Amino acid sequence: QQSTSLPVFCFLLSCVFKAYLLLLSTPAAVGFLTVSSAVTMSAPFLLGKVIDTIYTTGTDTETMAASLTSLCIMLTGVFLVGGAANAARVYLMQSSGQKIVRNLRASIFSSILTQEVAFFDRSRTGELINRLSADTAMVGRSITDNLSDGLRAVAQAAAGVSMMFYVSPSLASFVLLIVPPVAGLAIFYGRYLRSISKRTQDALAQATQLAEERISNMRTVRAFGKELSEVNTYTEKTDQVFSLARKEAVLRAGFFGVTGLSGNIMILSVLYKGGLLMASQHMTVGELSSFLMYTFWVGISIAGLSSFYSELMKGFGAGTRLWELLDRKPEFPLNEGLVLPTDQLKGQLEFDDVTFAYPTRSEAPIFQNLSLMVPAGTIMAVVGPSGSGKSTLVSLLLRLYDPDAGMISIDGHDIRDLNPYWLRSHIGTVSQEPVLFSCSIRDNIAYGAVDQEAVTTEDIYRAARVANAYNFIQAFPQGFDTVVGEKGVLLSGGQKQRIAIARALLRNPKILLLDEATSALDAENEFLVQEALERLMEGRTVVIIAHRLSTIQNANAVAVLDQQRVVECGRHAELLGNRQGLFRKLMEKQAFLQEEQQRALR
Numbered sequence: 001q002q003s004t005s006l007p008v009f010c011f012l013l014s015c016v017f018k019a020y021l022l023l024l025s026t027p028a029a030v031g032f033l034t035v036s037s038a039v040t041m042s043a044p045f046l047l048g049k050v051i052d053t054i055y056t057t058g059t060d061t062e063t064m065a066a067s068l069t070s071l072c073i074m075l076t077g078v079f080l081v082g083g084a085a086n087a088a089r090v091y092l093m094q095s096s097g098q099k100i101v102r103n104l105r106a107s108i109f110s111s112i113l114t115q116e117v118a119f120f121d122r123s124r125t126g127e128l129i130n131r132l133s134a135d136t137a138m139v140g141r142s143i144t145d146n147l148s149d150g151l152r153a154v155a156q157a158a159a160g161v162s163m164m165f166y167v168s169p170s171l172a173s174f175v176l177l178i179v180p181p182v183a184g185l186a187i188f189y190g191r192y193l194r195s196i197s198k199r200t201q202d203a204l205a206q207a208t209q210l211a212e213e214r215i216s217n218m219r220t221v222r223a224f225g226k227e228l229s230e231v232n233t234y235t236e237k238t239d240q241v242f243s244l245a246r247k248e249a250v251l252r253a254g255f256f257g258v259t260g261l262s263g264n265i266m267i268l269s270v271l272y273k274g275g276l277l278m279a280s281q282h283m284t285v286g287e288l289s290s291f292l293m294y295t296f297w298v299g300i301s302i303a304g305l306s307s308f309y310s311e312l313m314k315g316f317g318a319g320t321r322l323w324e325l326l327d328r329k330p331e332f333p334l335n336e337g338l339v340l341p342t343d344q345l346k347g348q349l350e351f352d353d354v355t356f357a358y359p360t361r362s363e364a365p366i367f368q369n370l371s372l373m374v375p376a377g378t379i380m381a382v383v384g385p386s387g388s389g390k391s392t393l394v395s396l397l398l399r400l401y402d403p404d405a406g407m408i409s410i411d412g413h414d415i416r417d418l419n420p421y422w423l424r425s426h427i428g429t430v431s432q433e434p435v436l437f438s439c440s441i442r443d444n445i446a447y448g449a450v451d452q453e454a455v456t457t458e459d460i461y462r463a464a465r466v467a468n469a470y471n472f473i474q475a476f477p478q479g480f481d482t483v484v485g486e487k488g489v490l491l492s493g494g495q496k497q498r499i500a501i502a503r504a505l506l507r508n509p510k511i512l513l514l515d516e517a518t519s520a521l522d523a524e525n526e527f528l529v530q531e532a533l534e535r536l537m538e539g540r541t542v543v544i545i546a547h548r549l550s551t552i553q554n555a556n557a558v559a560v561l562d563q564q565r566v567v568e569c570g571r572h573a574e575l576l577g578n579r580q581g582l583f584r585k586l587m588e589k590q591a592f593l594q595e596e597q598q599r600a601l602r
Ligand SMILES: Nc1ncnc2c1ncn2[C@@H]1O[C@H](COP(=O)(O)OP(=O)(O)OP(=O)(O)O)[C@@H](O)[C@H]1O
Pocket: 121, 358, 360, 361, 366, 384, 385, 386, 387, 388, 389, 390, 391, 392, 393
């Protein structure tokens, strides 16, 4: 806790300064704050003068009316200036608050997106979303509106106390005895609130995580008829938030009860002691009235200060969580390293003695001393039992993870030395269930291009034609502007595949990583997807996780994965010739299953 407090404090301070150095240092904002506070705090003094003018004995009615009128006109002018200065102060603080939130959100989002993939394996999406929305808003509120009100309260409390001493030092010393215990209570309250606020945000993040996951997978929830039980689980999570909020409410109620009581006691003591001073002619009625008003303002300012402190503590709690994210350095950078001349890139891939375990399961290696070579411009089909690591091979080539030992190279260059952006700009991927974003088909296809801005409509149409997607897209009423829904939910599996192929084509990559669609497609779709894939593969180095016999036959070589390594590698016919080999067994099993399936259909 102690070790993070200082950096978090500096971080919050830098947020304030970065977003509106202009504000705190701009004479305008400080001026508005000073004017509005000065006006507020001069009002009781001037009102006291009005009361004394009214009660002055020995003046004739006309003179009294004249001085009363001029005093009231002056006061109205002062109040107008104070009101305008206050409005300007609130506006400046609010707009700067929004600026801080905007800057913070952009920094947090950028920090999240630059983390290594293993970070996302460990994180919960809902929690990250919560950081991005709720925590940033809380920090923004805490260091703008709250800070502005806090500064105002400090200014007013200081001015009020000075004026109380100016009007009556003895009465002021008597009344202010109550301040230290209230301040002590406020500090205790603020600290406790900070810890409750952290726990509340954590509980809220868990609830958001659950809601986010279930809503985005609504079809599965519906298919299993789990709506009611999901509602119950979510309610249990929100119950935790509620019970923490209730604790906070009890604390808040107690605190405000005590501060309210202290305020009233202060006023009562002013009336008691002030009444005695008036009776002994040491104070006028106007002075007592001014003093009362100052007491009132000081009371309000102290209450404002304690709420400022507690809000600041809440903001500190949220700031700590944001800081943890902002301060996190990704395990490998996104845009540093060697960039090779594109025309020299051949696309030869090699796994050399690679050992790898997922960071979340470091005790269970997926590969041990795996070696595999894919010559430039050839097609390597990868087969193997489920869970043997076919997709992991693709993830390693994309450098989503780094191997624990050994080396993966492109044209002899260790991919750890290459700039990851550059590396990925030369790799195209089409996965078994491609993910599309909730935007138009046009934008989804253009997403594949390295320079999205430079993509023309003609480029998109061409890619769609080659991917056998043009006709079905044009058949939609909105054509290429059709919005595909979240994760492309409004399209069929085959349509998604063909859009993903068009997306990969637009990238024009040297290396292609394919996870071939399985039997999910009907015969016509399968033919169209297959044809599109074949066009996509032309002239590139291809690693394809193969499920169909036809693909395997067309591949230059087949690698069979099992037991954490490549157990067989060679041409399709060669491998089939090895009666004891795993490939032969896999093929026989597949043929048997297909036969069974056809028999069942008949
Ligand atoms: N992000 C991850 N974190 C931890 N373990 C993982 C992760 N992804 C996959 N695994 C594990 O790694 C192993 C290999 O998975 P992988 O998806 O590469 O196999 P696969 O051969 O592609 O399987 P399939 O043919 O069923 O798609 C599996 O045991 C899987 O549980």
